[in-house]
């Protein structure tokens with residue numbers, strides 16, 4: 001079915017029906033130099049459309065590469081957002097194989113350049129078509145299901161407490177929380193539970209639509225330096241501080257959203273912890289370097305957090321995490 005939809009959509013975009021395959025190995029974080037190579041391949045292939053089938057990193061790489069394909073020479077300027085991205089000239093279809101990032105519906109691409117990780121924001125990154133089929137997520141093992149599912153839960157919660165929240169994003173995010181709270185563990189424990197897989201895929205999409213509007217906040221601001229310094233996968237880095245910020249950012253409004261989603265602070269925290277333990281995720285840091293504190297506080301997403309965080313409060317947060325957690 002997915003292949004048929006691809007073919008139909010590509011036909012609509014290009015006026016012809018054909019597949020030109022390309023296979024680039026993208027790790028957890030797409031590198032600028034790899035995106036430049038992909039952009040060159042896009043130009044050389046004279047393709048009408050790029051189809052990104054993969055996790056958030058693959059989709060982000062496709063978003064950035066297809067946008068810079070019109071002007072590869074200035075890739076670094078686009079990376080540092082010193083120049084507005086050119087309008088994308090070819091079609092882009094994004095088909096996620098994980099249930100988490102929401103990248104298929106956002107205008108964000110997270111790209112690395114060596115040790116530097118940047119969250120680049122541009123309307124050029126919107127895919128023409130987002131194709132969400134839970135069949136694509138069947139290959140995910142427990143660890144990846146947990147990491148991507150906790151990323152989706154972070155998106156939903158951060159959309160709720162971001163200072164940019166709206167009544168409509170609350171609806172999307174609240175439904176995402178309800179679906180994740182009641183299905184993520186089932187998807188984790190039984191990879192063949194297709195009902196649970198379908199619901200987590202849908203939840204990840206809803207969470208993506210919510211945070212595409214609100215942007216994320218402190219949990220994501222901290223996750224980027226955590227990934228840079230400790231090489232933690234994105235969702236694992238988000239999950240590390242999620243329970244703390246669920247308490248810090250708790251409000252009457254958030255309590256109401258959780259209640260309507262059939263959840264509350266305590267049960268959600270227990271659930272997050274069970275998922276972390278089941279999947280063997282890191283719940284503690286070996287040390288708390290100054291650069292982690294500095295880079296977290298300097299991250300622009302920190303401004304979206306409803307409660308102001310300073311160096312002292314952030315160190316206390318990590319100390320509390322380390323008291324209870326363990327390193328995996």
Ligand SMILES: [Fe+2]
Pocket residue numbers: 101151154155220234238
């Ligand atoms: Fe995320």
